[in-house]
Amino acid sequence: MPVVLDPDAAAVYKAFQEAGRPAYETLTAPEARDYYRAARVVSNPEPPALQSSKPLAIPAPHGTIPARIYTPNTLRKKDGLAPCLVFFHGGGWVIGDLDTHEVVCQKLAHQGELIVISIDYRLAPEHRFPAAVDDAVTATRWVAANARDLGIDAARLIVGGDSAGGNLAAVVALTARDGGPKLAAQLLIYPATDFSRKHPSHREPETSILLTHSVIGWFANHYLGDADNNDWRASPARANDFAGLPPAYVLTAGADPLRDEGDEYAKFLKDAGVPVTYRHFPGQFHGFFTMGKLLNQANIAVTEISAWLKTLG
Template structure:
């Protein structure tokens, strides 16, 4: 499928090429994390002001899971409780943290008029699969169990994330449907990674190998998974779940210049076939990762506003 980047996206991509930075697969995990963290200052927009931002430490079998609670100025409430989004950051399960996705979490809180809790799950290769999954599920359990104390309406609890975070959100939704978790009102999957088989056409098209290249995806996979057998585990590849029936409503976003494009599209279509209400949004002229680059890419703000509007319906007591 031909990919024609929007002018602003093409300009950003050229800037990255001109910078001639080493690819992640040439770095150690620690070096890649530092590089990714530093890059946010050039791409993230100014953080919107919120009513409150609070650090959390979520108890888990291995210790505490760091998290961050965001409360916007304008907050939907009923009987003193608000809807919430549990957010998992992207970064290939290897890079990224609460700070790299701080602005994204803030914008979703503002646009959705709800509480956002961003979860800093354990990263690979120090903590391989299924450590990130275990943390995502444990954190969602804890948030639901402590909803009232957090000011959250547990009946209006959504999950979401970008890329690897979208993978974790999809897995948490399936686990909850299977009985391992609280009821989930909706799932926001922003260019999610859902199938480690990587056999969809967009995984081999040169036009999609832009900021997220085919080789760096393999680098992420090799750091995260223990071996090829994990590819078939639905907790790594949610598209491999035996059935998608009974999952919560989904907002699925894909980008044209993205190796994950076709698997995200396929997952959205399979959700629809399974009877799940799906809002599917494709940004043909953007590349993987654009959602966090609002300082440079206006379409990031468009996406945030659309997701916020969707959350105001899905994470609501009066949703149909």
């Protein structure tokens, strides 16, 4: 059945086409980052008022990992400690940063009534796989080890992200299951889970919107280089076992090349006995989640995810 965009998504897609933005695969990585960063001005919704937004520097073998901690005015505290979402931004492991995903992190903190820590992991091609994975794991373990000092309840630690960030969250969840820390949940927003790109949604013309089929190859080449795309740290769908993973929220979009692999990953988790909340937005394209100024479905997604976060305790 052909994918049909919602009217608002179709209008946004048309506006992006008419704006004449060059395809990322025709640019250098720094140029693509600049274009992506600039787009947030027209697409990000107004941020909510928070108690604070502060920088963090997380120690790592290579130096420090920049991060930002968002604390809302209302927190769901137990014994003085609050739940925390460690968030990894999307952008194909090549583009995106703390600023591009600041508003969505602020909204999740505000509506979910929890602390959000956004992680600025190293990007490719300057730092290829598994640098981003290493940073995501290191950052999560540091937050867990320093939870009390940060006002965080280590028993209510969640990982999450969108697209490439969803990939990193899934990989961190797999790593943490076997080596700690214990996680309360994983939030996977249209996650990249399988670099084979063999699913039907990678071939449908209707899914090649903004995140086009060709730019996915550009991202993959920058990130993986000569690495094995079957390595589960790159393609978490290739993991041998999904049992014992924390509860998951998996979101997919209809006009998205990653749609089928996200759907498949949710099924893998369910079949392994993992509690899964699955939400599909049939008329939206990849990347809509951060576009709350233009797409009300993005705001609905944030509200629904925040409600799910509250069910975790």
